[in-house]
Amino acid sequence: PEVVYLKDYLPPAYTVETTHLTFELAPEDTHVKATLRMKRHPEREAGVPLELFGANLDLRAISLNGEALSKSRYRIDGERLIIDDVPDAFVLDTEVVIAPEQNTALEGLYRSNGMYCTQCEPEGFRRITWYPDRPDVMAKFTTTVIGDKATLPILLSNGNPIDQGDLEDGRHFVTWEDPFPKPSYLFALVAGQLEVVESYFTTRNGRTVLLQLYVEPQNLHKTEFSMGALKRAMKWDEETYGREYDLDRFMIVAVDDFNMGAMENKGLNIFNSSAVLANPETTIDAGFQRIEGIVAHEYFHNWSGNRVTCRDWFQLALKEGFTVFRDQTFSADTNSAPVKRIEDVAVLRTQQFAEDAGPTAHPVRPDHFIEISNFYTLTVYEKGAEVVRMLRNLLGKETFRRGTDTYFERFDGQAVRVEDFVNTMADVSGIDLGQFMRWYEQAGTPRIDVAEEYDAERQEYALTFRQHTPATPGQVADSKQPLHIPVRMGLLNGRGNPIELAVGNERPGHEMVLELREAEERIVFKHVAEKPTPSLLRGFSAPVILNFPYTREQLAFLVKYDVDGFNRWDAGQRLAQEAIFDVMHAIQAGEAPTLDDTLLDVFDYLLKTPDRADRAVLAEMLQLPSEAYLAGQRAQVDIDAIHDARAFVERSLAEQLHFHWQALYESNVTKAAYEPSFEQISHRALKNVALSYLCATGDEDALALADQQFKTATNMTDTRAALTQLVHRHAGERADAALKAFEARWSHDPLVMDQWLTLQATQPHPEALDRVKALMAHPAFSLRNPNRVRALIGAFSQHNHVNFHRADGEGYALLADIVLQLNKSNPEIAARLVLPLTRYQRLDEVHQQLMRGALERIRNQSLSRNLYEVIEKALA
Numbered sequence: 010p011e012v013v014y015l016k017d018y019l020p021p022a023y024t025v026e027t028t029h030l031t032f033e034l035a036p037e038d039t040h041v042k043a044t045l046r047m048k049r050h051p052e053r054e055a056g057v058p059l060e061l062f063g064a065n066l067d068l069r070a071i072s073l074n075g076e077a078l079s080k081s082r083y084r085i086d087g088e089r090l091i092i093d094d095v096p097d098a099f100v101l102d103t104e105v106v107i108a109p110e111q112n113t114a115l116e117g118l119y120r121s122n123g124m125y126c127t128q129c130e131p132e133g134f135r136r137i138t139w140y141p142d143r144p145d146v147m148a149k150f151t152t153t154v155i156g157d158k159a160t161l162p163i164l165l166s167n168g169n170p171i172d173q174g175d176l177e178d179g180r181h182f183v184t185w186e187d188p189f190p191k192p193s194y195l196f197a198l199v200a201g202q203l204e205v206v207e208s209y210f211t212t213r214n215g216r217t218v219l220l221q222l223y224v225e226p227q228n229l230h231k232t233e234f235s236m237g238a239l240k241r242a243m244k245w246d247e248e249t250y251g252r253e254y255d256l257d258r259f260m261i262v263a264v265d266d267f268n269m270g271a272m273e274n275k276g277l278n279i280f281n282s283s284a285v286l287a288n289p290e291t292t293i294d295a296g297f298q299r300i301e302g303i304v305a306h307e308y309f310h311n312w313s314g315n316r317v318t319c320r321d322w323f324q325l326a327l328k329e330g331f332t333v334f335r336d337q338t339f340s341a342d343t344n345s346a347p348v349k350r351i352e353d354v355a356v357l358r359t360q361q362f363a364e365d366a367g368p369t370a371h372p373v374r375p376d377h378f379i380e381i382s383n384f385y386t387l388t389v390y391e392k393g394a395e396v397v398r399m400l401r402n403l404l405g406k407e408t409f410r411r412g413t414d415t416y417f418e419r420f421d422g423q424a425v426r427v428e429d430f431v432n433t434m435a436d437v438s439g440i441d442l443g444q445f446m447r448w449y450e451q452a453g454t455p456r457i458d459v460a461e462e463y464d465a466e467r468q469e470y471a472l473t474f475r476q477h478t479p480a481t482p483g484q485v486a487d488s489k490q491p492l493h494i495p496v497r498m499g500l501l502n503g504r505g506n507p508i509e510l511a512v513g514n515e516r517p518g519h520e521m522v523l524e525l526r527e528a529e530e531r532i533v534f535k536h537v538a539e540k541p542t543p544s545l546l547r548g549f550s551a552p553v554i555l556n557f558p559y560t561r562e563q564l565a566f567l568v569k570y571d572v573d574g575f576n577r578w579d580a581g582q583r584l585a586q587e588a589i590f591d592v593m594h595a596i597q598a599g600e601a602p603t604l605d606d607t608l609l610d611v612f613d614y615l616l617k618t619p620d621r622a623d624r625a626v627l628a629e630m631l632q633l634p635s636e637a638y639l640a641g642q643r644a645q646v647d648i649d650a651i652h653d654a655r656a657f658v659e660r661s662l663a664e665q666l667h668f669h670w671q672a673l674y675e676s677n678v679t680k681a682a683y684e685p686s687f688e689q690i691s692h693r694a695l696k697n698v699a700l701s702y703l704c705a706t707g708d709e710d711a712l713a714l715a716d717q718q719f720k721t722a723t724n725m726t727d728t729r730a731a732l733t734q735l736v737h738r739h740a741g742e743r744a745d746a747a748l749k750a751f752e753a754r755w756s757h758d759p760l761v762m763d764q765w766l767t768l769q770a771t772q773p774h775p776e777a778l779d780r781v782k783a784l785m786a787h788p789a790f791s792l793r794n795p796n797r798v799r800a801l802i803g804a805f806s807q808h809n810h811v812n813f814h815r816a817d818g819e820g821y822a823l824l825a826d827i828v829l830q831l832n833k834s835n836p837e838i839a840a841r842l843v844l845p846l847t848r849y850q851r852l853d854e855v856h857q858q859l860m861r862g863a864l865e866r867i868r869n870q871s872l873s874r875n876l877y878e879v880i881e882k883a884l885a
């Protein structure tokens with residue numbers, strides 16, 4: 010397959026000014042007529058051939074300026090249609106036939122539960138019609154949708170409806186016009202039997218916007234929360250970024266079969282139903298928060314993505330990193346800022362860092378690809394957001410806002426590059442961001458080793474920072490340059506109070522942001538009367554691994570006294586990690602493990618003085634680092650030893666603090682009617698953490714408590730927490746009965762059944778693999794629906810380490826089998842699902858062999874471009 014390089018970028022030879030589309034919808038033969046008014050790009054010379062992209066299209070007619078083109082005038086080469094001889098300005102007409110019913114890849118136009126819908130980002134539009142399908146071609150679209158009136162009463166596309174009427178044969182049509190020029194990836198069409206929920210939003214300039222949420226009739230009771238979230242997001246973007254909505258209506262449609270979470274099509278967002286439908290009975294607290302974040306994310310794209318879009322797909326992080334950063338701060342403002350930060354950093358450090366350490370590592374802005382769909386990654390999204398966050402840390406809030414205002418103003422209506430964003434930030438701040446650009450170009454997680462020296466006589470405390478970035482595929486270690494890294498920090502004295510900082514002639518107060526730029530830097534703090542404890546990288550101010558040789562006492566001290574909520578949590582996590590690794594080493598050496606006293610003291614302290622942290626932060630602090638995170642901290646990973654060690658620490662804390670867990674549980678039971686409010690969410694989180702520790706002992710009383718909670722719960726958060734305990738602690742008949750009861754109650758609701766699949770797939774018991782296989786035959790599962798696949802197979806391979814990594818290789822074999830099936834039907838999902846099989850570098854030789862064997866079995870088949878790219882990297 011062809012490799013596309015950033016360095017080869019050329020502007021399109023011809024751009025499209027207006028695009029007129031007519032769809033005559035039919036499952037097997039939808040006719041798409043396109044009329045494109047095109048002209049030569051001013052920067053390209055005359056006489057260059059016209060190049061259009063298309064895939065799986067049956068071309069029925071093509072004409073230029075009204076004249077049908079004979080076969081000798083054009084040629085089709087793979088995904089390209091080339092016309093050698095075109096004038097500077099012309100009109101191109103085409104007609105193609107496509108088969109939405111046969112489209113299982115879920116890119117382009119396809120059917121989901123009888124509904125027609127589209128997914129065009131990044132290159133799905135070429136499955137709809139021949140087109141210069143690239144983001145730097147922005148056109149005004151007018152779209153006429155024709156369909157059967159009885160079965161397709163709702164016909165939607167981008168913008169505003171400008172005409173509609175009845176046609177013969179029981180058909181009808183609606184014509185939509187989108188006044189904003191847009192790239193083809195933002196095109197959308199929906200047709201089906203849908204109900205609509207409506208509301209209004211008045212913008213700060215007094216314009217009234219109609220808000221519509223389209224769902225299948227059975228989901229009408231799940232719309233209220235998202236509608237509220239949308240309004241909160243619209244208001245927040247006005248207040249925080251000065252961004253106002255620009256069309257008269259904003260539509261969201263919920264679709265069951267969807268590869269991504271959601272899609273920001275102009276004026277017509279299409280959502281995976283799992284990312285928009287919510288109700289207390291069916292949705293857990295974390296689900297509400299995820300949905301709020303995604304609704305906001307897609308809405309925010311209207312400016313960061315749609316009004317200002319990407320020049321080419323290498324610039325994907327320009328819109329995604331920025332928009333993720335925007336949705337993260339929105340959620341932080343709406344809920345708990347420290348908890349949001351803790352959650353986001355946990356994902357980054359566990360999953361993005363693993364990506365950085367594996368064969369698919371790539372820079373935030375990749376410089377080549379085979380299949381761009383493979384680059385909707387944690388690196389582009391999450392690390393991309395961290396890079397924007399660092400810019401805000403370096404510029405300060407107000408200057409950053411001036412930067413974003415200037416960026417939107419300068420580039421409105423244009424398709425731009427990462428440089429345009431960063432240079433704007435440099436312009437408004439006067440800060441040299443030349444070195445900062447390396448964050449976009451250099452792959453891998455930077456390491457910073459910090460050493461301290463204290464000179465009591467001179468009252469000086471010095472920190473030496475050494476940074477380096479390990480080699481990644483295509484970038485050897487020697488090629489890695491030092492990065493511009495903001496390290497937010499403070500110093501604490503022995504009583505836990507912050508020390509007034511003095512560096513050179515500067516007196517920044519109790520906290521400062523160090524800007525590292527060199528491979529090695531030494532910073533001297535003056536007037537430090539006693540040896541302090543440093544609090545480094547507060548709020549996780551840069552996406553790096555920072556090592557400081559803390560003693561366990563110092564970590565415990567930071568848990569108690571640091572002013573930074575994130576660092577308090579982080580110190581506790583690090584302490585827990587050390588305690589778990591102690592146990593692991595003891596087990597490996599055949600010795601009897603014991604629980605680290607310092608960790609026990611810290612937990613005891615946290616449970617006795619719960620008011621020191623807000624409840625939501627406390628719930629995070631009381632949880633041990635995940636097995637996936639712990640594995641990421643090892644050069645050599647022993648999956649079973651990590652699992653056993655973590656379980657030992659959990660059980661020890663459960664037993665030794667039993668009384669406290671009991672009290673914590675009881676004091677957080679609420680009688681109030683369910684609300685997804687921050688206050689209530691914190692109570693439920695603490696209660697369910699307590700339940701988990703109580704059940705970790707396997708005590709009959711605790712399992713009876715979980716059973717009782719399961720039977721009496723009035724919301725899914727409590728139901729699922731209880732059911733998870735019963736299943737994961739292997740509560741025998743209690744677990745079986747509860748699973749049956751749950752199934753009987755929820756078999757009609759696929760999104761709820763997804764949770765049922767996931768919690769069985771993630772049980773640590775050795776029976777898990779057989780259970781997963783059995784569930785694949787259950788009516789609740791389907792290989793055709795990405796949510797079902799993620800819920801069962803994705804959850805098993807990503808979150809059930811002990812069973813996925815079984816020593817007999819059966820876990821790997823199962824994933825390989827499924828990936829091969831999806832390779833044919835849905836390559837995008839196949840290439841994503843296979844990733845756990847590519848992360849073998851730190852496992853022992855036996856596991857490495859088994860994984861490579863599974864990958865080679867995949868490689869022996871005829872592969873989609875998506876899967877080919879990932880497998881080749883993994884086996885390189």
Ligand code: DPP
Nearest residue numbers: 130269271272273307
């Ligand atoms: N729909 C995906 C997102 O919003 C891709 N743009 O991130």
Ligand code: ZN
Nearest residue numbers: 306310329332
């Ligand atoms: Zn996005």
